[in-house]
Amino acid sequence: MGQSFTTLRWEERSLVLLDQTKLPEQEVYLVCTDYRMVADAIRRLAVRGAPAIGVAGAFGVVLGAFELIQNPKDFFAGLEAVFAELAGTRPTAVNLFWALDRMKKVVVARRAEAPAVVAAALEAEALCLYQEDIDTNRRLGTHGAALLQDGMTVLTICNAGALATVAHGTALAVIRAAVQEGKRIQVVACETRPLLQGARLTTWELMKDGIPVTLITDNMAGYLMQQGQIQAVLTGADRIAANGDVANKIGTYSLAVLAQAHGIPFYVAAPMSTFDLTLPDGQGIPIEERAAEEVTWLRGQRIAPDGVAVYNPAFDLTPARYVQAWITEKGVFRGQAGKIKLMDEGSTD
Numbered sequence: 001m002g003q004s005f006t007t008l009r010w011e012e013r014s015l016v017l018l019d020q021t022k023l024p025e026q027e028v029y030l031v032c033t034d035y036r037m038v039a040d041a042i043r044r045l046a047v048r049g050a051p052a053i054g055v056a057g058a059f060g061v062v063l064g065a066f067e068l069i070q071n072p073k074d075f076f077a078g079l080e081a082v083f084a085e086l087a088g089t090r091p092t093a094v095n096l097f098w099a100l101d102r103m104k105k106v107v108v109a110r111r112a113e114a115p116a117v118v119a120a121a122l123e124a125e126a127l128c129l130y131q132e133d134i135d136t137n138r139r140l141g142t143h144g145a146a147l148l149q150d151g152m153t154v155l156t157i158c159n160a161g162a163l164a165t166v167a168h169g170t171a172l173a174v175i176r177a178a179v180q181e182g183k184r185i186q187v188v189a190c191e192t193r194p195l196l197q198g199a200r201l202t203t204w205e206l207m208k209d210g211i212p213v214t215l216i217t218d219n220m221a222g223y224l225m226q227q228g229q230i231q232a233v234l235t236g237a238d239r240i241a242a243n244g245d246v247a248n249k250i251g252t253y254s255l256a257v258l259a260q261a262h263g264i265p266f267y268v269a270a271p272m273s274t275f276d277l278t279l280p281d282g283q284g285i286p287i288e289e290r291a292a293e294e295v296t297w298l299r300g301q302r303i304a305p306d307g308v309a310v311y312n313p314a315f316d317l318t319p320a321r322y323v324q325a326w327i328t329e330k331g332v333f334r335g336q337a338g339k340i341k342l343m344d345e346g347s348t349d
């Protein structure tokens, strides 16, 4: 199951991104040569998905640092502005802030050194985050595959695949691992309005891998569950609070409630970097609101009257009580009376 595309890569001191706003029609790569381009790409969802925007943000810092070397006396003050610009792009996925914090630690540790040395250390750290993401997702996939049985149909929302990470994905890493173990798994992808990450991205990458996928509109999920056509719901996450509450793409909460009503397990797959243990529960997770045009326009076509009032939250909150298991690179966590514990060792609290 070799990946025939790269979501992002570092090449000749540029961040090369597969422009996800153009998929599935065009496979076009965006070459970001400065940090402002990276910030813009994150804001526009040219690169998206919690782990991918974390790694992209880290390389944004590297681009900022190399630019600032030209002007050494403003280096550290300039870097702060770079961090602020990247941190201001999208508020919900904690992986972005986690990755920027890792980069900040490098700056703090090397504050006495020459700007060129700091920039090189930042580049090494970003490359490390890149490789860690690949390894983490592979491990996470293997742990989660144990929850999927041969013949299952799994429903997912948005894109928690290779396109949302450096490689493999989170929810889709679990499916890929199960398929590699020889299990016959079918995927049902919710289209995921308003920006159609399910229709445009999840179907695209699963079809490339030859994994059977059926596309439905978001409002069809309940009917399929009622008909007994879904055996598990599996999603990614943008931020998970200490008690296991999950912020993920808008529509996830509805699926979790529907799954519970039909006795179907609801699983969340995410790396440990998606856990925000500073938040006791999900209430403190900032939910991004995006432009009205994402709802009133569809692929360049107006679909609602000009001037209509619109509300466009990009994420929602699924309380921990709806989640059967949180799949991570450390193993599978289960919920017990508001505390989530690793099935075999340790806990998040």
Ligand code: MRU
Pocket: 045, 048, 049, 050, 051, 093, 157, 158, 159, 160, 161, 164, 165, 169, 170, 171, 197, 235, 236, 237, 238, 248, 249, 250, 314
């Ligand atoms: O707005 P997006 O496309 O960045 O939202 C992405 C999601 O909600 C994903 O499910 C989440 O980031 C996990 S990706 C492995």
